Structures are given as structure tokens and as C-alpha cells.
Amino acid sequence: MRARGFVFSLDAFVAFVLIMITINLLIFTIGTPKPYFSELESAHILAHDTLQVLATSGEAQSGGAPAQTYLERILRDDGSTPEIMRKVAGGNDSYRPIIPKGYGYRLEYLNLNNSGVSEDWVPLYDAGKDMESDRYGRNYTKLQASATTFLSAYLFKPMPGESPFCHAGCRGYELNASGEAVYARPCDTTPCNITTSDFRIGKNTVRIVRLAVYT
Numbered sequence: 001m002r003a004r005g006f007v008f009s010l011d012a013f014v015a016f017v018l019i020m021i022t023i024n025l026l027i028f029t030i031g032t033p034k035p036y037f038s039e040l041e042s043a044h045i046l047a048h049d050t051l052q053v054l055a056t057s058g059e060a061q062s063g064g065a066p067a068q069t070y071l072e073r074i075l076r077d078d079g080s081t082p083e084i085m086r087k088v089a090g091g092n093d094s095y096r097p098i099i100p101k102g103y104g105y106r107l108e109y110l111n112l113n114n115s116g117v118s119e120d121w122v123p124l125y126d127a128g129k130d131m132e133s134d135r136y137g138r139n140y141t142k143l144q145a146s147a148t149t150f151l152s153a154y155l156f157k158p159m160p161g162e163s164p165f166c167h168a169g170c171r172g173y174e175l176n177a178s179g180e181a182v183y184a185r186p187c188d189t190t191p192c193n194i195t196t197s198d199f200r201i202g203k204n205t206v207r208i209v210r211l212a213v214y215t
Contacts, residue, residue, distance in 0.1 A: 036143045043103065043145035043213040050089050050098045050105070051147045051211040072153040074107070074124060075207060081107075085125045086133055103215050104128045104138035110208040121210065144214035152206045 051071075058069040070088060074081045089105050091097025099105050106128070108121040127135035 039215075040143055040145045043143065043215070044147060046099050046103065047105070047145055047211045047213040048147035050213075051149050051209070053088055053098065054084070054107075054211075055149055055151060055209075069153075071151055071209065075109070075151065075153060075205070075209075081125050082130055082132065085127065086130070090127060090133060090135065099213060101134060103213050104135045104140070106212045106214070108210050108212070110210070124209075138215075140214040142215050144212050146210050146212040148208060148210045150206065151209055152204065
């Protein structure tokens with residue numbers, strides 16, 4: 001009976017070892033955290049927390065105006081954006097900063113055209129360009145991370161208005177002392193006529209807002 005066996009050469013062994021070393025180096029390289037990984041994660045957490053505070057908190061408005069979140073006021077563009085961002089994100093004498101002074105921050109929203117295709121991110125505020133901010137002059141040079149949220153808000157609130165009709169107790173017409181037909185008291189309008197209501201339905205907008213933290 002003829003004997004059979006496997007011929008194992010030194011060249012095959014060396015080639016096998018080189019292949020295994022190459023595969024292990026690739027796995028090690030892919031699995032190794034990238035430079036600034038922890039800093040990027042920290043910047044993302046700062047951006048997320050700041051954006052959540054802007055989207056969920058606010059202050060009571062004067063003059064009986066309805067309460068709005070900071071982010072709603074920013075999107076309405078009532079001129080308070082720099083003050084809000086400096087106070088909430090950067091801190092002041094009464095508020096502790098959410099974003100430390102070593103970082104800059106930028107708030108922007110996604111601009112969409114009529115077809116729903118994104119055009120570009122429109123800046124709403126950049127601390128590095130705000131001369132009154134303690135981050136003025138800071139630019140993105142090392143890293144940046146961002147957080148994004150959807151916001152559905154009224155650009156101006158609906159107003160219920162008041163009804164011009166007086167259905168309850170209306171008795172139609174009556175004759176006055178001169179014999180003329182006048183509206184029956186207490187009615188002061190004609191119930192059958194079409195009148196103009198001061199009801200305002202408001203205007204709603206949905207925006208994709210992004211806050212970037214950079215250093």
C-alpha cells in the first residue's frame with residue numbers, strides 16, 4: 001500500500017505567519033480609538049445637554065405674552081439670541097456655564113428649499129464671532145462635535161379672538177320711540193350678516209437645529 005502525507009514547507013509556514021500578522025494588525029488598527037476620541041465624546045455631550053436646555057426651558061415673558069422656550073424665541077428672531085446663548089451656554093453672573101470656556105459653540109438650522117432638499121446650514125449664533133462673548137475670536141482648529149434636534153414651534157401664536165355675535169338673549173328687532181326698527185337689546189350686531197372675525201390661526205414651522213461645540 002502506498003503511504004500518503006502532507007508536504008509542509010518552510011516557505012508556506014512563513015507566508016501563513018505573515019498573513020496572520022497582517023490580519024491582526026488590521027483588526028488592531030480598526031479597533032483602536034481614534035485620536036481625541038474622549039474629547040469628541042465630551043464635546044458631543046456638551047452640545048446635546050445645551051441643546052436640550054434651550055429646547056425645554058425658558059422664562060416668562062412680560063406683558064402677558066405666552067411662555068416660550070429659549071429655542072422658540074431664537075427661531076422667532078426677536079433679537080434676544082446673543083443674550084440667550086451667552087447666558088445659557090456660556091454662563092454669566094447668575095448662571096453657571098454649560099460649555100466650559102475652553103470651547104466655542106455655534107447654533108444653526110438646516111435650510112430647506114420648497115422641494116425639501118437641503119441647501120445648507122444657516123448660522124443663528126457663533127460665540128467666536130460675538131464681540132460680547134468671552135469666546136470671541138475662538139475658531140475651530142482641533143475638533144468639533146454636534147447634537148441635532150427637531151423643533152416644532154409657532155412663529156407667532158394663534159389668537160382665539162372674540163365672537164361678534166350675541167346669540168343668547170337676542171330677540172331680533174324692536175321698534176324704538178320714533179317707530180324705527182332697531183336691534184333688540186342686548187344685541188348690537190345683525191345675527192344674519194357675515195362678520196369679520198379677529199381669529200388668527202398662527203403659523204407653525206418645523207426646523208432641524210444643530211449645536212456644534214468646537215475647540
